[in-house]
Amino acid sequence: MEPQITHKRHYASVILPVKYGGEISYILPAIFQAGVGSRVRVDLAGKVYPGVISRIMDQEEVPAFTPDGKEIHYKSILDVEPLPPILPTELRLWESVALYYLCSVGEVFKAAYPALQVKQEAVEPRKSVEHFLQEAAKWDAGVNDVIKLSGVQQKAYESIKGSFAHALGKPVLLRGVTGSGKTEIYITLAQESLRRGQNVLYLVPEIAISKQLQSRLKKVFGERLLTFHSKQTAAEKARIHRILQYNAAHPQEAAESATVVLGTRSSLFLPFGNLGLVIVDEEHDSSYKQTEPAPRYHAKDTAIMLSQIHKAQILLGSATPSFESEYNCISGKFALVELKEKYHGAAVPQVEIIDTIQAYKTRQMAGNFSQKLINEIRRTVEGGGQVLVFRNRRSYSPIVECQECGDIPKCPHCNVHLSYHKYNNTLRCHYCDYVARFTGVCRNCGTATFKYRGAGTEKLEEELAALLPDISIARYDADIASSKRAEEQTLRDFQDGKIQVLVGTQMISKGFDFERLKLVAVMQADTILGVQDFRADEKALQLLSQLMGRTGRRGEQGKVLIQTSQKDHPVLARLKEHNVPGDSSLPPLTAHLLRERQEYLFAPFVRMVKIVVKHRDIGKLDELCGAVTEKLSGRKELQYKELTGPFAPVIDKVRGEFVKCFYVKFARNAGLARNKALLQECIGEIKGNQAIVLDVDPL
Ligand code: ADP
Ligand code: ZN
Numbered sequence: 001m002e003p004q005i006t007h008k009r010h011y012a013s014v015i016l017p018v019k020y021g022g023e024i025s026y027i028l029p030a031i032f033q034a035g036v037g038s039r040v041r042v043d044l045a046g047k048v049y050p051g052v053i054s055r056i057m058d059q060e061e062v063p064a065f066t067p068d069g070k071e072i073h074y075k076s077i078l079d080v081e082p083l084p085p086i087l088p089t090e091l092r093l094w095e096s097v098a099l100y101y102l103c104s105v106g107e108v109f110k111a112a113y114p115a116l117q118v119k120q121e122a123v124e125p126r127k128s129v130e131h132f133l134q135e136a137a138k139w140d141a142g143v144n145d146v147i148k149l150s151g152v153q154q155k156a157y158e159s160i161k162g163s164f165a166h167a168l169g170k171p172v173l174l175r176g177v178t179g180s181g182k183t184e185i186y187i188t189l190a191q192e193s194l195r196r197g198q199n200v201l202y203l204v205p206e207i208a209i210s211k212q213l214q215s216r217l218k219k220v221f222g223e224r225l226l227t228f229h230s231k232q233t234a235a236e237k238a239r240i241h242r243i244l245q246y247n248a249a250h251p252q253e254a255a256e257s258a259t260v261v262l263g264t265r266s267s268l269f270l271p272f273g274n275l276g277l278v279i280v281d282e283e284h285d286s287s288y289k290q291t292e293p294a295p296r297y298h299a300k301d302t303a304i305m306l307s308q309i310h311k312a313q314i315l316l317g318s319a320t321p322s323f324e325s326e327y328n329c330i331s332g333k334f335a336l337v338e339l340k341e342k343y344h345g346a347a348v349p350q351v352e353i354i355d356t357i358q359a360y361k362t363r364q365m366a367g368n369f370s371q372k373l374i375n376e377i378r379r380t381v382e383g384g385g386q387v388l389v390f391r392n393r394r395s396y397s398p399i400v401e402c403q404e405c406g407d408i409p410k411c412p413h414c415n416v417h418l419s420y421h422k423y424n425n426t427l428r429c430h431y432c433d434y435v436a437r438f439t440g441v442c443r444n445c446g447t448a449t450f451k452y453r454g455a456g457t458e459k460l461e462e463e464l465a466a467l468l469p470d471i472s473i474a475r476y477d478a479d480i481a482s483s484k485r486a487e488e489q490t491l492r493d494f495q496d497g498k499i500q501v502l503v504g505t506q507m508i509s510k511g512f513d514f515e516r517l518k519l520v521a522v523m524q525a526d527t528i529l530g531v532q533d534f535r536a537d538e539k540a541l542q543l544l545s546q547l548m549g550r551t552g553r554r555g556e557q558g559k560v561l562i563q564t565s566q567k568d569h570p571v572l573a574r575l576k577e578h579n580v581p582g583d584s585s586l587p588p589l590t591a592h593l594l595r596e597r598q599e600y601l602f603a604p605f606v607r608m609v610k611i612v613v614k615h616r617d618i619g620k621l622d623e624l625c626g627a628v629t630e631k632l633s634g635r636k637e638l639q640y641k642e643l644t645g646p647f648a649p650v651i652d653k654v655r656g657e658f659v660k661c662f663y664v665k666f667a668r669n670a671g672l673a674r675n676k677a678l679l680q681e682c683i684g685e686i687k688g689n690q691a692i693v694l695d696v697d698p699l
């Protein structure tokens with residue numbers, strides 16, 4: 001029978017990249033070839049936006065009148081873009097993310113397809129796809145199959161496979177000490193996925209620190225390896241989109257074109273067709289969380305959503321897993337697999353605490369370095385070893401103070417002191433882009449008597465160079481890394497042994513694998529312990545463990561010296577036992593800190609949503625905070641365990657805006673999703689709510 005020709009109009013619900021009213025209905029003219037996923041252009045309040053069709057509707061399905069009885073005038077879709085449609089799996093991911101992170105689907109769309117790309121995508125990079133296909137076909141799993149897993153690795157690998165087979169969709173956490181061969185296991189699993197013709201997503205917290213990994217993967221996967229991150233050119237991003245879109249559209253060729261995407265969190269939103277495996281390396285890393293702008297998502301949890309949509313295997317790995325993941329293993333939501341020893345068999349590094357208070361009293365300090373530390377550095381270097389000196393602050397000194405009038409220069413936009421950077425003679429704010437030339441003259445009293453208080457990496461480098469003049473010392477922090485050339489040169493020189501001591505920030509704690517690295521010194525450890533934040537101890541533990549993991553990579557035992565004025569702090573006091581492989585599946589310090597979290601009602605024992613309110617006018621800010629309190633305590637159906645706030649965060653003014661926060665803590669039960677939606681609704685009812693942000697699972 002001929003299909004009946006209807007003269008009924010069709011409508012399309014369109015996802016728009018905006019915060020409110022994310023999905024709007026438009027007339028879909030019959031001459032447009034469009035369906036769910038089509039990329040379109042529409043008019044909203046006089047402005048043209050790119051959009052994506054999420055649903056096609058008949059006339060009966062769209063209301064003719066508003067709830068208060070006014071006739072609705074629907075506009076027409078302006079045009080359909082000649083771009084590959086969004087896949088159903090992508091749309092489902094956007095919806096899951098929006099629901100979980102309390103934002104609009106349009107905000108997820110915007111993150112997945114930044115405006116810049118639309119133009120670039122339209123440029124047909126067919127050649128590069130053809131080139132890819134030619135090269136990809138040459139990839140031979142057998143030839144590249146070079147890894148021979150050790151006995152313990154083989155056992156871990158089989159447990160992982162066992163879990164995938166019995167409970168597909170259940171994430172596996174691989175807790176393996178640094179150097180235990182987690183990467184080798186990832187590679188083995190990725191090869192298998194490619195052989196099945198399924199894509200692999202291999203997530204890393206930052207690409208910059210994954211250079212070594214990148215070249216290792218390149219050897220195994222050749223052209224099949226695609227690297228994706230936000231700092232790439234639009235053309236390269238478009239190429240990767242096209243390859244994956246081709247792959248999704250041609251499932252029959254999957255075995256010849258499946259890829260391994262090595263990427264940062266934004267690669268979660270790539271157009272994967274047939275995804276077989278998702279790996280989240282260093283799953284504890286806080287770079288996985290996006291805090292600004294929405295969606296404020298965590299890549300680990302989003303990766304789990306993605307794997308569920310694709311029915312793909314998912315593996316999380318870390319030497320120091322997040323407490324959330326540890327908790328999920330205890331509750332049975334995740335499966336735990338462990339690797340307790342290094343492949344090269346090195347012992348756990350020796351940890352020693354140096355009490356700086358005592359050292360000052362006994363005059364054993366030279367500037368910021370204890371005599372003991374200086375001796376150890378000298379001895380290590382004389383023995384042919386290399387040293388990392390860690391300090392969590394860049395700059396020369398975090399504070400400068402006028403000795404005449406006591407004035408301390410502050411940022412005009414943020415409530416923070418300006419840091420003095422000696423190498424370019426500036427005062428800088430690390431929270432906004434404010435920079436001023438350092439004249440040395442106090443603007444308050446006109447004298448030139450500034451005193452440098454505290455020491456950042458730059459000053460430590462200078463002090464060390466004076467103390468150990470025969471040793472070659474360099475610095476590695478964001479100031480150095482602002483020049484790509486200087487950054488790469490520094491790393492190469494350290495690799496080649498031209499630099500013996502490297503002074504650096506967090507940037508040195510991750511991913512480095514240097515054979516001759518024998519000693520890690522942690523300066524002013526109290527500054528990582530003393531932070532007012534419920535995750536401070538967890539973060540300190542992870543950071544210190546990562547630093548410990550840098551040493552002793554090749555058979556020998558390394559050493560970690562920690563200078564601190566809080567030698568009895570539980571994290572330091574128990575760090576030694578923490579990394580010794582024991583029989584219990586939960587490291588003792590983690591167990592201890594988790595009990596504290598439970599007692600004081602913090603994540604992961606409750607689900608937390610942080611409400612952040614920002615305003616230039618402090619009066620308005622207080623009004624908004626009042627409205628939040630009133631709304632949340634006034635709504636009977638909204639059930640939470642605790643509402644704390646408003647309180648001022650440590651930095652209570654940033655970029656000209658005053659900041660206040662609340663925490664809402666929900667029970668982790670069946671009503672959670674409904675309660676979160678209610679919270680979102682309550683905030684939506686507050687006048688001026690553009691100034692309010694909801695951050696689910698804040699870090
Ligand atoms: P992790 O990812 O757990 O830190 P890696 O996978 O980087 O550990 O392994 C540490 C080092 O040991 C690397 O240099 C790696 O090449 C080597 N290694 C690990 N497992 C094997 C193996 N099965 N065969 C050969 N080398 C291995
Ligand atoms: Zn500032």
